[in-house]
Each structure stands twice: as structure tokens, then as C-alpha cells.
Amino acid sequence: MRGTTPLPVDTFLPYMRDVVRCEQSLRELNLMWRMIEASAKMNCPVEAKTILPTMAATRAGFNRLEHELVHSLVGEKVGNVLDEIATKAQYVIDIVVRNLYERTADVGFLATDRELCAFVAGVHDNVDAIRYRLRAYRSKYTVYDEILLLDTAGNVLVQIDEASPIEGSTDPLIAETLAADGYVETFRATDLRPHKKQALVYSRRMLHPDTGVPVGVLCLCFHFEEEMAGIFRSHRDADERANMLLLDGDNRVIASADELWIPVGATVPVNRSAEPRLLVHGGREYLVRTLGTAGYQGYMGPPGWQGQVMIPVDVAFHGGVSNALSTLDPAIAEGLLSHARSFCPPLFEIMTAADTIRRVVWNGQVMTAGQRGELLKLKTILDQISETGMRSNELFSQSIRDLYETVLASSLRDAEFVSHLLVDLLDRNLYERSDDCRWWALTPELRTALAAEERDLETLENLTAILDYINRLYTVYTRIFVYDREGCIIASTHEMENGVSVVGTKVDAAVLSNVLALRSEQDYYVSPFERTPLYGGRPTYIYHAAIRDPQNDSVVVGGIGIVFDAQPEFEAMLRGALADKQGMTAMFVDRRGCVISSTDPSRPAGTQLDPDHDIDRKLLALANGSSASRILVHDGHYAIMGCTVSDGYREFKVSDGYREDVIALVYDSFGEVRERGGAVNREDAVIESDVTATGGxxxxxxxxxxxxxxxxxxxxxxxxxxxxxxxxxxxxxxxxxxxxxxxxxxxxxxxxxxxxxxxxxxxxxxxxxxxxxxxxxxxxxxxxxxxxxxxxxxxxxxxxxxxxxxxxxxxxxxxxxxxxxxxxxxxxxxxxxxxxxxxxxxxxxxxxxxxxxxxxxxxxxxxxxxxxxxxx
CATH class of the missing domain: 2.40.50.180 (CheA-289, Domain 4)
Structure with missing residues (x-):
């Protein structure tokens, strides 16, 4: 939402050369109208009496419209820039919060790992085995750069970062964590990460596996710098005119896309209310937008964190020249321009004023038709009005096109950016799913139970309890189940599906074959996005990992399947990225144009898009990571379409052997298609006159x-x-x-x-x-x-x-x-x-x-x- 502060036009005008030129032209035309009116009053006051009032009213209207047009042009340009950088600022904080939400679940689950708890409690002292287990965790959840186990006194029992060895810690977070029932989130300098100026640590106390007494602390250290660099690299504007920042609650920079420009630790001015004003930092004036988070799954992120984008005003309006309208089919371009009233009322009034001028001249010419004598003077005046009216109309038409080009260019960039964000969110989310299934497949109780020749009721109940505990922590799954080597499901959360138990049913033969063929604990298999009885007959992805014999990793004894709750999760991504953007819809589709998820009720999941009408075939073949945008007619509306093809996240879909390209499509409606009559080309319809001819x-x-x-x-x-x-x-x-x-x-x-x-x-x-x-x-x-x-x-x-x-x-x-x-x-x-x-x-x-x-x-x-x- 844009602020309520009056727009300081004179402040921004010097940075908009095109608007300055328009303002100068308007003043020249205003002067010309005054001269014509004065000439009519002096040379033919009687003959011109019927048009003088209209001329005066038109001139007065132009005085007002001149101001309003310049104000609208400046306001639209400033508003577009503020909206663009607000979108980016919102996504900076939202991506971070979504990522950190997963960390809160991770630390809660790993802190209850029975092997780790037994080690910290002193039940056994096999440091090498525990370090191997923690590294196995890190090899799947690559967002962590350090994992530590500490006793209640702060002594380090084991860590995985050999480049930063520490013996112990006196950080107050240890006592705070031991006293807390849940996780503790810490972001600051800490002796747990002595080589870093600040570290983001998620800690949780660990309990004795038998007595339940606190025996130590687990610390997961998030690789904050690497993660922020990836976000900035992916979402910063290509020409680097703006800087993307992450701020803490004191408006202090904790991450910067360009630290040589705005360093970490600097305190910067903020603009949370979208006021159209300039803020000064380091002697330079900026347009700024600052956004907090709406949270994710109830998690609000570290207190006070904000996303911010700052762009210097001297480069804010110097983007590439758009020629979107000139490349369109003329009928579509005319139709788009017909919606001028909706995006700029002053321009619509100017168009109406131009029609008024044309009518004044036309009526005057009709009135003087066939007349001679003094009325010839009026004809001369009318010719001047007509010529000036044409110049005015050309200027207004160009102003309309310039402003609409600004709106369209901004919308094209915005649609592309939103589609880029969507595939990024999707890949980041599904990356976590690939991590989860592989890690849970290493759960000792699951491995032991599936390796046994027989399983009693107590064992099966224990498996179900473990799966239920996991599912309560990770709510993005509707079902987590395990199955034996024959593919028979032996335990599952939410066991009943449509009144029938899934326990005892078998997984698909193709799935089982792929799971049994997985070569190592780093490998996983994802079923195609299709309807499955394990998700109520709806389409989704199911992530599978092989469960291996605890005595022989080369032997697969079964598998684990996690059913992603695709419908609400994908829809939340789509709607979250669209935020409150009116008239926008979005969807995920695969390379074949089949809809995976959509905010468009007329195209639900499973719908096959028509390549001849819904989406250009060339867009379905775009390279990974590529984006594109188009202006088209979509469902009877003029619309902008932006699309981006997924490119993976970290190793997911990049180097882990899994390929499943998803394309995000974003449609931004600009109004209903209007059936225009044959286009009027005034240049072709100019009638040449012969001044020497008589008797016409x-x-x-x-x-x-x-x-x-x-x-x-x-x-x-x-x-x-x-x-x-x-x-x-x-x-x-x-x-x-x-x-x-x-x-x-x-x-x-x-x-x-x-x-x-x-x-x-x-x-x-x-x-x-x-x-x-x-x-x-x-x-x-x-x-x-x-x-x-x-x-x-x-x-x-x-x-x-x-x-x-x-x-x-x-x-x-x-x-x-x-x-x-x-x-x-x-x-x-x-x-x-x-x-x-x-x-x-x-x-x-x-x-x-x-x-x-x-x-x-x-x-x-x-x-x-x-x-x-x-x-x-």
C-alpha cells in the first residue's frame, strides 16, 4: 500500500527527463492557445462568439490538466519504483522466514534423536560414530555449517567443523536453552562460532533417554552468509541499481547484497509506510521500501527482522526504454490504451479534451462552410485551432503511450520476478522434503524393525508412534509411512483413508523397484506428480528413501514414504507470492503444460493447458532458470504473463540426480478485451487540399x-x-x-x-x-x-x-x-x-x-x- 504523504513533484521531476520534456511542451501549447484566443477576439469577435466560450473553457481545462498530467506522470513513475522495490523487499524477508521455519522443526527433531541423546547422557562414548551421524545429517541438510553437542556445563562433546575447533562455551544461550521447553533462536556474536562476527544458532536441550533429565544442548548453526548471498544473487536486479538488505529490529544491516556499498552493521533509514519521499544515507538520496513478514505457519522469524531495498533516486528512473506497445498487435495495443481511465484519470480527461478541441474545430468549419467575407477570418482561426489541436493531441497521445509503457514495463518485470520467486520457493520447499525422507530413513528403530524377520504388535506400535511424532513436527506431510522389501506398508500416520486402512496395502511396483535400486543413503526417489490413493485420490509428490539393514548398508530392507500435502502448500506459495496484487493469478505447470497447482479456479491441478491459447509452446521449452514475459489476451482480458523455469536449490535438482522441471506462470489482468472498430489511422486519412481550386x-x-x-x-x-x-x-x-x-x-x-x-x-x-x-x-x-x-x-x-x-x-x-x-x-x-x-x-x-x-x-x-x- 502506498503512503499518504503528498507527492513532492518538484523533488522528483529533475530526475525524469521525459516528464520534464512533456511539461515544457504543455507550457508551449498553453501559450499557443492563449494567442489563438486573443487573435479570435481581436479579428472576428462576432463570428467567433459561438466558439470563444468553449475555447476559454478548453484553455482553462488545459491549465488544470497540465498540472495533473505532470503530477500523474511523476506519481506513476515513483509509485512503480516503490512497488517494485517493495516486492523485492517482501520476498527477501519471506524467503528467509520460510527457510528458518524449517530449522525450528529440524532442531526439535534432532534433539530427540535417541543415539545422540544416549551419547550426551554418557550411556556410551563412541565419539567417531556420533560425529559420523552428525556429518550424515549435514550431508543431507546442507544449510548448516556446524553442528555441536554440548554438556550442561558448556563443554563441547562433538562438533563437525574441524576448521573452527572449540573446547567449550560460556555463551548464555546454553543456560537459556537448558531452561526452555522448546528451541532457542540466537543471532549475534558467540564463542560457539569464534571466526564469525555473527552467527545464527538454533539450540535445544537434550534429555536422558531413560530419566528425561536435561543432559546437554544441541546447536544447529545455520550457514547464514551463504544463504543470504544466494538469495541476493538470485533476486537482485540484473543491473545492480538497487541494494537488497536484511535488517534487524534496530534498522541495522545484518546482510547486504553489496557490502562495499552498504556494509553490514550500518544503520539505515527505513520506509515501512511506503511514503513517496527521499531518504538520505551516506550523503546520497534514496527511494526505500521496508517490509516485515506476515509469518509462515505461525512462525514470525527472529524478532524485528525486515527486508529492505534501497535505490538511489538519480538512477531509479533510468531503466531500459520499453517498446512493449509498438511490438504488439495494433488491435491489442489500442484495446490496452482504451483502459486509460482505470490507470490514470487525468490522462483520460486529456483524451476527452482532445475530442472537445476536434469537435470545436469541426463545428466551426461546418458553420463557416460555403461562407465568405468576415467568416473567412474565422476559418483562419479554426485552421490555427485545428493545427494546435493536432499538436496537442500528438503530445497527449505520446504521453499516454509513455505512461502506459512505464506501467507495462514495470508489470512485465514484476510478473517475471514473481514467477522467479515462485519456482525458487517451490524448489526450496521440496529440497527440505528430499532431506527429510533420507534422514528419517536412517532412524535406528526403523532400520532394526524392518531388518527383523518378524515384527510384533509392540514393535509396530512403536514405529507408528515414531512416525506420529515426526508428522506432528513436520506438518507439511499428510502421511508418513514405512514399507517392507515387498512394498507392503507396515506402519503409517493417519492410517485411515476414506474409511480404509492403508496399512497392509502395497506401494506401486515401479516405486518399489526404484527404491530398491537406490545405491546409497544420499539417494532418494520421488514419484511423479499424479493422483494417488495415499493422498485421497488427489495429485502430489511422494518422497521415498531406502531403509537399510543396520548391519549392512548395502542391503535394502524397505523404504519410507512421505506424502507432501501439495494442495494447500503449493496454493499457499502461489497466494503468498501474489500477496494483495489485484487481478493476478498464478500457477505451477510441468513441461507438458499440465497444471500442478493454480489460483485460477477454472484451471485446477490436473488441467492440461492449451499450447495454442493458454501458453506459447516456446515457453514450455525455456532453459532452466530462464524467465520471460509476454503481453497477451487471456480469458477475455488483456494480460501480462511472466514465467520462469525452475533451476533447483543448492544440490537439489542440480547435482543429486533428480530432475523434475516446474514452470511458474503469473498472469496480471489489465482489463477486458474491447472489440474495437477498424483502427483509425489519421495519417492515412489526411485529405490533401488544393488551395487554387474553386467551386468546390x-x-x-x-x-x-x-x-x-x-x-x-x-x-x-x-x-x-x-x-x-x-x-x-x-x-x-x-x-x-x-x-x-x-x-x-x-x-x-x-x-x-x-x-x-x-x-x-x-x-x-x-x-x-x-x-x-x-x-x-x-x-x-x-x-x-x-x-x-x-x-x-x-x-x-x-x-x-x-x-x-x-x-x-x-x-x-x-x-x-x-x-x-x-x-x-x-x-x-x-x-x-x-x-x-x-x-x-x-x-x-x-x-x-x-x-x-x-x-x-x-x-x-x-x-x-x-x-x-x-x-x-
């Missing part, structure tokens, strides 16, 4: 469905915004869309019916948008309004340019009987027959109209028997 006829031109139409300017009264049309609920013709109030100078107020000209011409209703206009047309003393898509101009054509259509002589009732050859025949303009139009509306029996775009006869909608006099 002036036509009012306009767009319908992207095509240019015309009607004699002498029959056109004015154009008004379609937003002023009042819909009516009473019955009538399907083409009639409502009524429009007219108030002309010297006339009383009256109403006219408005008809949808596109509906009349094409048989399909028009979509009324911000730029839609109503042209008021008069024939034989009667007025009607015609809804059109956009106004064009009031050019003059020579009679020789106006020719009949090939169909004109063959059919009665055609609305288009003539076509105008403009620009030496390169541009064809369809001329509407106004008399025929009124006749069609007056007599619904006249059946046909002609649209030269497809040269087919289209039937008019059959209305009720209503005359034009009644309609008007």
Missing part, C-alpha cells in the same frame, strides 16, 4: 467502424458528445439509442432522436465510447442525431472528384450512392445520401443499404411501423 463542395467527414464517411456540410448543424445522449426505455427502432437536447442561440430548447449510424450501415450496434459523437443533421426542416465513432474534418471537394458507386443505378434505397476520390484517388470517402437516410427512417419498408467495405447488401433491422415525423 464542402463535406462534413467522420468515422464509422474505422472507415471514412461524408455528408454535405450544408445539411449538418453541429456535433455534440455522445455522452449527452439520454437513453429511453420506451419501444422503438433498434437503431434508435436515445434523445439529445439542443439549445441553439436564439432558439428554444428542443429534443431530437439519435440513431446509431453503424447499426444502420452494418446491422450491428456501435459501442459508445469516450470519443463517440452525435452529428445533428437537418433535412426539410427536420432534425435527427446520428451516432458516429469519431469526427474527421470539413474538407472541400471538386465535383469531378464525386462519382457514383457501381451499385447506384441498380438498386433503390442505397444510403451510399456516391464515393469521393480524395488525394488523387488514393483515399475513398463514402458519401451518405441524406435524403435517402431520412426516407429510410421514415419508411421502414425500404430494405437495403450499401457499405462499400464489403460491397454486400445488408437488410435494415425491421422496426415497428413508425414514421419519421413521429420519431422526430
Amino acid at each position: 463542395i464542402e463535406y462534413a467527414t467522420f468515422y464509422i467502424d474505422g472507415m471514412l464517411f461524408a455528408m454535405p456540410a450544408a445539411q449538418v448543424m453541429e456535433a455534440l458528445p455522445a455522452s449527452e445522449v439520454s437513453p429511453v426505455s420506451m419501444g422503438g427502432r433498434a437503431e434508435r439509442v436515445g434523445v439529445l437536447a439542443l439549445q441553439r442561440h436564439g432558439e428554444s430548447r428542443h429534443f431530437v432522436w439519435v440513431f446509431d449510424l453503424r447499426h444502420l450501415m452494418r446491422g450491428a450496434p456501435a459501442q459508445i465510447e469516450a470519443g463517440s459523437q452525435v452529428i445533428v443533421v437537418r433535412h426539410n426542416g427536420q432534425d435527427i442525431g446520428l451516432l458516429v465513432d469519431e469526427l474527421h474534418g470539413v474538407p472541400e471537394f471538386r465535383p469531378s472528384q464525386i462519382i457514383p458507386t457501381p451499385f447506384a443505378a441498380a438498386a433503390e434505397g442505397l444510403l451510399v450512392k456516391q464515393v469521393i476520390q480524395a488525394n488523387e484517388g488514393r483515399l475513398l470517402v463514402q458519401a451518405l445520401d441524406v435524403a435517402q437516410l431520412f426516407a429510410c427512417l421514415k419508411d421502414p419498408a425500404l430494405p437495403t443499404v450499401l457499405n462499400l467495405s464489403d460491397a454486400t447488401h445488408l437488410n435494415l433491422m425491421q422496426p415497428e411501423n413508425e414514421t419519421l415525423e413521429n420519431a422526430v
Whole structure:
């Protein structure tokens, strides 16, 4: 959530060269509007009296919009940067907390290991065997760089880091741990790790296996520096403009992506409330975001820890130039831009203002059509307004595109980053599962029981109790079970599944074969992600490790299977990474495009994505660790899609022989797809005029469905915004869309019916948008309004340019009987027959109209028997 502090535009503006250029252009245009208005007042005040109020209102509106546009551009750019660095700051702390949550479970389980407890209690003194066991643990859980066993006096009984030997410790954490029922989390300098400035230690007391009396302490030392370096390496921005930090509760840096820039131990300013302000550190101004954690499984991490990202303001807005819009299909680009109202209201107002200018000029040209004398002065003024309006419109259009490019570029990066985070979270989580199954397979009680020729009820109950204890500590599993060499399950947590006991059932033959073939205690096997009765018929991964004979490691006597609770765990990853991002969905899929997990209810786990519509086939073949993003149409919405292919974590999926690529997909919706009419290309529709020609006829031109139409300017009264049309609920013709109030100078107020000209011409209703206009047309003393898509101009054509259509002589009732050859025949303009139009509306029996775009006869909608006099 962005802060509530007012945006200090002048503070940020010097760092945004593109916005500065826009502001200068706006001021120049404002000056030009003032000059035109003054010229009209001096040269033709009487003739211009009908447009001067509109000009004044437009100029005043531009004064306000100039400020709001610059404010919006600056605000959007600052907001995008703050949002981007907030996402990264949130992920720094969330990744750390998720990782450390696993450590709290590890120390709780290992501290109850019977062999270790017996050694610490003095039941036996085989140091080499215990050191081997601890190293076996470390070889699976590679996140630890030291494991120590201490007695109650702090003497070191055994450790595995030979490079940092210690005999004992006087650290207060020993007494604290002995007095605690649970784990103790310590992060600071400690004599347990004398060569480190600070160490993260998880400790728990160990009890005598027979009496339950505290006999010592287990310390698991997390390899903090290595882990943070990996996080920063994976998630820092590629061009290293920003620094990622982990802070303690006193805002002191405890890990830095670039220690030469911001060293560990430095105290930095923080911004927890997303205020759009600059903070100074080391003489340099920064945009900063600081985020705490929402916790994971109830664990909140070390007290006060925060993720933070700092980016210097002088480089914050200098990212690579985006050309996302220019590379899109024009229809998609236009559709995206049509959503301008939703992301920047001032820009939407400017678009509306540009339409107002075009209408003012168009109405003025209609009013002066065929006139001479003083009205020619007004024509000159109108030409100036038109030219300045075009310049204004070009500037506004470019501003809209620039701002949208900023929004799209930020969204593309964000979608990629979120997808990268998702596969990182997934691989980190599943790494722990591969560790767990291998370590628990070494449990002495399991090995002894499975190696025995027979197992009595007490033995089986003891196995179940051990598995239950583990499952209570590690809640990410719905079931932990063990099976013998024949694959028969002999013990399991949550024994009943749909009213039937899983004990006595057999694991899949392919699974058993793979487990029996595992060569060492470092190897494991993962079943494919598929439906299984061990998970209620839902799809999941089951991690397996071989249980070996305690007297001969080369002999496999059975296996252990741990059923990952995939549905809630994967969904929690997806939703956690999306946080409160509105309009975003995410999913995990495999290389075949089969959904593993999804926040999209229409694509649950097991759904097969369509490579022709849901995802590009090329993305399914991306290299491991690669990311990509696209703008596309997804489920009827314009959307950004980001995707990343998993690349493993530490040795998991990297060097341990297991391969199971997962692709994270993130979709960010930008609004519903809008059926746009034919795209209007104003450059192609510029009509060249011959200033030496005389005796021409002036036509009012306009767009319908992207095509240019015309009607004699002498029959056109004015154009008004379609937003002023009042819909009516009473019955009538399907083409009639409502009524429009007219108030002309010297006339009383009256109403006219408005008809949808596109509906009349094409048989399909028009979509009324911000730029839609109503042209008021008069024939034989009667007025009607015609809804059109956009106004064009009031050019003059020579009679020789106006020719009949090939169909004109063959059919009665055609609305288009003539076509105008403009620009030496390169541009064809369809001329509407106004008399025929009124006749069609007056007599619904006249059946046909002609649209030269497809040269087919289209039937008019059959209305009720209503005359034009009644309609008007």
C-alpha cells in the first residue's frame, strides 16, 4: 500500500527527463492557445462568439490538466519504483522466514534423536560414530555449517567443523536453552562460532533417554552468509541499481547484497509506510521500501527482522526504454490504451479534451462552410485551432503511450520476478522434503524393525508412534509411512483413508523397484506428480528413501514414504507470492503444460493447458532458470504473463540426480478485451487540399467502424458528445439509442432522436465510447442525431472528384450512392445520401443499404411501423 504523504513533484521531476520534456511542451501549447484566443477576439469577435466560450473553457481545462498530467506522470513513475522495490523487499524477508521455519522443526527433531541423546547422557562414548551421524545429517541438510553437542556445563562433546575447533562455551544461550521447553533462536556474536562476527544458532536441550533429565544442548548453526548471498544473487536486479538488505529490529544491516556499498552493521533509514519521499544515507538520496513478514505457519522469524531495498533516486528512473506497445498487435495495443481511465484519470480527461478541441474545430468549419467575407477570418482561426489541436493531441497521445509503457514495463518485470520467486520457493520447499525422507530413513528403530524377520504388535506400535511424532513436527506431510522389501506398508500416520486402512496395502511396483535400486543413503526417489490413493485420490509428490539393514548398508530392507500435502502448500506459495496484487493469478505447470497447482479456479491441478491459447509452446521449452514475459489476451482480458523455469536449490535438482522441471506462470489482468472498430489511422486519412481550386463542395467527414464517411456540410448543424445522449426505455427502432437536447442561440430548447449510424450501415450496434459523437443533421426542416465513432474534418471537394458507386443505378434505397476520390484517388470517402437516410427512417419498408467495405447488401433491422415525423 502506498503512503499518504503528498507527492513532492518538484523533488522528483529533475530526475525524469521525459516528464520534464512533456511539461515544457504543455507550457508551449498553453501559450499557443492563449494567442489563438486573443487573435479570435481581436479579428472576428462576432463570428467567433459561438466558439470563444468553449475555447476559454478548453484553455482553462488545459491549465488544470497540465498540472495533473505532470503530477500523474511523476506519481506513476515513483509509485512503480516503490512497488517494485517493495516486492523485492517482501520476498527477501519471506524467503528467509520460510527457510528458518524449517530449522525450528529440524532442531526439535534432532534433539530427540535417541543415539545422540544416549551419547550426551554418557550411556556410551563412541565419539567417531556420533560425529559420523552428525556429518550424515549435514550431508543431507546442507544449510548448516556446524553442528555441536554440548554438556550442561558448556563443554563441547562433538562438533563437525574441524576448521573452527572449540573446547567449550560460556555463551548464555546454553543456560537459556537448558531452561526452555522448546528451541532457542540466537543471532549475534558467540564463542560457539569464534571466526564469525555473527552467527545464527538454533539450540535445544537434550534429555536422558531413560530419566528425561536435561543432559546437554544441541546447536544447529545455520550457514547464514551463504544463504543470504544466494538469495541476493538470485533476486537482485540484473543491473545492480538497487541494494537488497536484511535488517534487524534496530534498522541495522545484518546482510547486504553489496557490502562495499552498504556494509553490514550500518544503520539505515527505513520506509515501512511506503511514503513517496527521499531518504538520505551516506550523503546520497534514496527511494526505500521496508517490509516485515506476515509469518509462515505461525512462525514470525527472529524478532524485528525486515527486508529492505534501497535505490538511489538519480538512477531509479533510468531503466531500459520499453517498446512493449509498438511490438504488439495494433488491435491489442489500442484495446490496452482504451483502459486509460482505470490507470490514470487525468490522462483520460486529456483524451476527452482532445475530442472537445476536434469537435470545436469541426463545428466551426461546418458553420463557416460555403461562407465568405468576415467568416473567412474565422476559418483562419479554426485552421490555427485545428493545427494546435493536432499538436496537442500528438503530445497527449505520446504521453499516454509513455505512461502506459512505464506501467507495462514495470508489470512485465514484476510478473517475471514473481514467477522467479515462485519456482525458487517451490524448489526450496521440496529440497527440505528430499532431506527429510533420507534422514528419517536412517532412524535406528526403523532400520532394526524392518531388518527383523518378524515384527510384533509392540514393535509396530512403536514405529507408528515414531512416525506420529515426526508428522506432528513436520506438518507439511499428510502421511508418513514405512514399507517392507515387498512394498507392503507396515506402519503409517493417519492410517485411515476414506474409511480404509492403508496399512497392509502395497506401494506401486515401479516405486518399489526404484527404491530398491537406490545405491546409497544420499539417494532418494520421488514419484511423479499424479493422483494417488495415499493422498485421497488427489495429485502430489511422494518422497521415498531406502531403509537399510543396520548391519549392512548395502542391503535394502524397505523404504519410507512421505506424502507432501501439495494442495494447500503449493496454493499457499502461489497466494503468498501474489500477496494483495489485484487481478493476478498464478500457477505451477510441468513441461507438458499440465497444471500442478493454480489460483485460477477454472484451471485446477490436473488441467492440461492449451499450447495454442493458454501458453506459447516456446515457453514450455525455456532453459532452466530462464524467465520471460509476454503481453497477451487471456480469458477475455488483456494480460501480462511472466514465467520462469525452475533451476533447483543448492544440490537439489542440480547435482543429486533428480530432475523434475516446474514452470511458474503469473498472469496480471489489465482489463477486458474491447472489440474495437477498424483502427483509425489519421495519417492515412489526411485529405490533401488544393488551395487554387474553386467551386468546390464542402463535406462534413467522420468515422464509422474505422472507415471514412461524408455528408454535405450544408445539411449538418453541429456535433455534440455522445455522452449527452439520454437513453429511453420506451419501444422503438433498434437503431434508435436515445434523445439529445439542443439549445441553439436564439432558439428554444428542443429534443431530437439519435440513431446509431453503424447499426444502420452494418446491422450491428456501435459501442459508445469516450470519443463517440452525435452529428445533428437537418433535412426539410427536420432534425435527427446520428451516432458516429469519431469526427474527421470539413474538407472541400471538386465535383469531378464525386462519382457514383457501381451499385447506384441498380438498386433503390442505397444510403451510399456516391464515393469521393480524395488525394488523387488514393483515399475513398463514402458519401451518405441524406435524403435517402431520412426516407429510410421514415419508411421502414425500404430494405437495403450499401457499405462499400464489403460491397454486400445488408437488410435494415425491421422496426415497428413508425414514421419519421413521429420519431422526430
